[in-house]
Amino acid sequence: MNRYIPFVSEILDIIKHTEIEYTFRMAYDGEVSPGQFFEVSIPKFGEAPISVSGIGPGYIDLTIRKVGKVTNEIFEHYIGQNLKLRGPYGNGFYLEEFQNKELFIIAGGTGLSPVKGVVDYFAQNPDQAKSIKLIVGFRGPDDILFKKDMESWAKTVDVTLTLDNDPTGQYKTGFVTQYIPNLEFKNKDEVATIVVGPPMMMKFAIGELLKLGLKEEQIWMSYERRMCCGLGKCGHCRINDEYVCLSGPVYNYVDAKNLVD
């Protein structure tokens, strides 16, 4: 089987978050878990790895930031047109790991995308977790993603939205890391945490979580690396002996802490 050949998928809907960040709802029937990714392509322009930001019947959501040749071209597409996909690739978040846990999710910027499926799931099935808290940070008011989702999550999820800078004065400000020391756990042993975001943010957030006395195995994270083939061949995403596209992008911190880029 030639796994380099993409399949065609129709754009079912486009949700605009910011000027440069849209969610493309793509037709897809198949098993997929939050945190996995697809290689999205437009022939002539190339491929880009995009993590799954939502899963529903007959579709997957791909939240795409317009930052390069391929994604620029994707943004030129409309509902009803097609994109080409390969995937899903990698290991996503296993929901079982978080069931019946006090779940804390700390996300920075587009880092919310790969973990959004987890939030969606527990927001819709609040009885499956002991509690859910989301701390999410963006740069400024114009950078906020998934605004509508956050409004609907608020019924069942404790959402803290914080911005690096807020000239409007409507939002909380500060980095996500500064909200971590005040987290309260009912039973520390039943806590599970997910940290996703830029490398520096993840590093400091994990440091704060460990200071609270959490064990390394209670921390999960997702790595953004250059996933080019998605098949464990091209080498670009490798760290130590891990091909992030195969064994990641989601890792438990026990494994991730030893990864040296």
Place this chain on the structure above:
Amino acid sequence: MGFILNMEQMDTFLDSLKEKYLIFAPKRFINGGNFSDTDCIRYDLINTADEIEFDEKSKYSFKEAIMPISQTLFYFTESITTTPEMSNKKILIFLRNCDLHAVDSLDKIYLVNGFPDHYYKKLRNATEFVVMGCDKPFENCFCVSMDTNKSEDYSLSIDKDIDKYKITSKEDSFTKVFQDMKVEESDVKPKFVLSNDITVNIPTDLDNTVSKSKMWDEYDTRCIACGRCNFVCPTCTCFTMQDIFYSENGKVGERRRIWASCMVDGYTNIAGGHQFRVNKGQRMRFKIMHKVLNFRKTFGKNMCVGCGRCDDSCPEYISFSNAINKLDSAMKEVATHE
């Protein structure tokens, strides 16, 4: 079974294969080197035995025969993708003992890590190997240290002895050709080296904490990130995919993959411009640790086969083997800091 062929018989043998096989061997490209009036020895299809370069190490390895530098994955139009037709011919590759061990390293990535690679598998399955013996080690070789100075998994072995070719065959179809040609049978022992001028020592306690050592810092300024060490390496497998279109307005194009190098700028760039391993010393560490540790952690054998081509071709005279030999003290250095 051993045979001794003269030049003419060797050519007759090669001729008999041409219908079924593409024959790749190291060949001297006269004036084909980077510098004026220098030659380059690299792989190409050969017609006659005297084209095979026995006396010098090839600058580039055999790998381009089964892992083309640039390989079209498929052609596309607006709606259709078509994969390129691949030759149905078998492939016969002349290579050294160390190189045959390198084939195993390539196989691990392309056939074992994740799903088998469609394109590699097709070429690889069609390939048979002729091992060219080494009667002396070349400069920068350290095959004995890497335990790759001898190999078994070949169809033919060949040693050139002035104007004679001494061959052993493990492949019945080839043996039959020799017998039909009534060439001289003889008790031939394939040549291999038992020692190199260079030996390397991979510390038994080596782990990735060595990345914190100061040993990598000197390469920040010495290395120019040209990637030659990767491109000449018989075990480097990385590639990058590209989409190209044949004309500005055309709807027709192709997706291809080309060799990539973890030493060259841009290798780790992700959308938005962030890159990992900006310093060349850390790229050196990433490469070396893959070759002598991280690959082994997954596949149980070292990736590096000690051919020394990286050292042969480094324009800045950086020695890979010498870097390996610094790992022991580097491990002690990081141990004392922890």
Place this chain on the structure above:
Amino acid sequence: MDINTKKLKKNAFRVTKVRGITAARIRVPGGFLNSKYLPAIQAIADQYGDGTIHLTTRQGFELMGIPFKDIPQVNKMLQDIIDGLGINQEEHDQGYPASGTRNISACIGNRVCPFGCYNTTRFAKRLEKAVFPNDLHFKICLTGCPNDCAKARMNDFGIIGMTIPQFEANRCVSCGACVKACTKKSVGALKPVNYRPQKNHDKCIGCGECINACPTMAWTRSQKKYYKLTLLGRTGKKNPRLGEDFIKWADEESIVKIILNTYDYVKEFIDLTSPGGKEHIGYIVDRTGFQVYKEWALKDVHLPAEAVVYSPVYWSGLHFN
């Protein structure tokens, strides 16, 4: 003392500021010689000169402080050097038969230098054989590549090595090294198109930086060697100027022929009334016009198809008169 200074000068000796004292010039084509000739040079300097040696600006030796009377002995001692360096000679033991056509200088070239596009020594020796002992005032200089370390453009004939880069697209890995090298170190004749370099041949100066930079031998050198011939650069009091491009992508054969043709041209048009009967070629061409020179220079020259001839050629430089 009765000395024919015209003959003395033609014999490669100098009339110095000290009466009765000369200096001997030794031709070293391409600035290349076997070290075994150094003892003979030392011996002349010690026995007949003042024991010092000047390395000339054109890569020869000048042995100073030699009395006029010792010229015959010096010429005898020069014989081994003249023979060893393959200098054309008219009469044995009589030293150099001419001096007007200056020593042919050259950079070290591709025998040593990674940038060199040809063997400058070999070509210098070939030219020496072809032009010497012509006594007309010609300066010829060879340089391995467009870096022009030899300052070929300050000579009547500057020969600059070139190669036509050959590109094998299927060996290209899009590393960008060639484009970067060409942009930063050369003329920017390469730009990336569809991830691969596209060459502007008109802009390319044939320096080979792309080839040296290429890690996969996607770029290689042309089997044939090419040269740029620059014309009529000069120093001097009136109008010092750099030589201008005459032919790009020329071959060795044509260059030899053009230089020999120029001797015919100069013999035809030289102003014999000029001081010492000497006139730089450039001033003659200034007088006859470039078109006349070009006709003479290219007579029976068969340039390769790749060659580009620039015509007319205009010079600039500094004007003091």
